[in-house]
Amino acid sequence: MITYSLHPDITPEIVRQCGKHGAKAVIIPGGRARAGLDAQKVGAEYGIEVVIEEICCALATGDNAIINEFASRFGRPEFEVRIDNGKITSARVLRSSPCGATNFIAQNLVGLDITDAPAKAGLLSSQYPCRAVRGTTTGIHSSATLHAEAVRDAIEKEMEKTAIY
Numbered sequence: 447m448i449t450y451s452l453h454p455d456i457t458p459e460i461v462r463q464c465g466k467h468g469a470k471a472v473i474i475p476g477g478r479a480r481a482g483l484d485a486q487k488v489g490a491e492y493g494i495e496v497v498i499e500e501i502c503c504a505l506a507t508g509d510n511a512i513i514n515e516f517a518s519r520f521g522r523p524e525f526e527v528r529i530d531n532g533k534i535t536s537a538r539v540l541r542s543s544p545c546g547a548t549n550f551i552a553q554n555l556v557g558l559d560i561t562d563a564p565a566k567a568g569l570l571s572s573q574y575p576c577r578a579v580r581g582t583t584t585g586i587h588s589s590a591t592l593h594a595e596a597v598r599d600a601i602e603k604e605m606e607k608t609a610i611y
Contacts, residue, residue, distance in 0.1 A: 551597070
């Protein structure tokens, strides 16, 4: 279960209802303030893994198989790129942010110079209509940083792979 409950007082009840109905894991984006202090306690009572992340694209694998299955496809962004003459010729999403920003970014990377692509990825992430908090130094800015780093990593991997020794 992924809950975007807007009021922290209802989050523990959502977790409780998940436990009563057999859920094994709950992902709560929005950080601890949105999750309420009791959500993880309630999860422990029902044997539910409760993962609280500031933003969904920060989600990574951990100790829970159900969370790991989800996080293998959605969470911390991961790209694969092809490069020719210093420009990105193709971009493929290996792991997407749940909101879809990663796919939007990949569509807009083709043709970019590799030196500009990471910063452009961060900008595109900020322009995409995801639910990350805006107006703070976290939220959407953290998403932008994660996407920029993911593009930078993809470029480095491709350059290492295609380097002539």
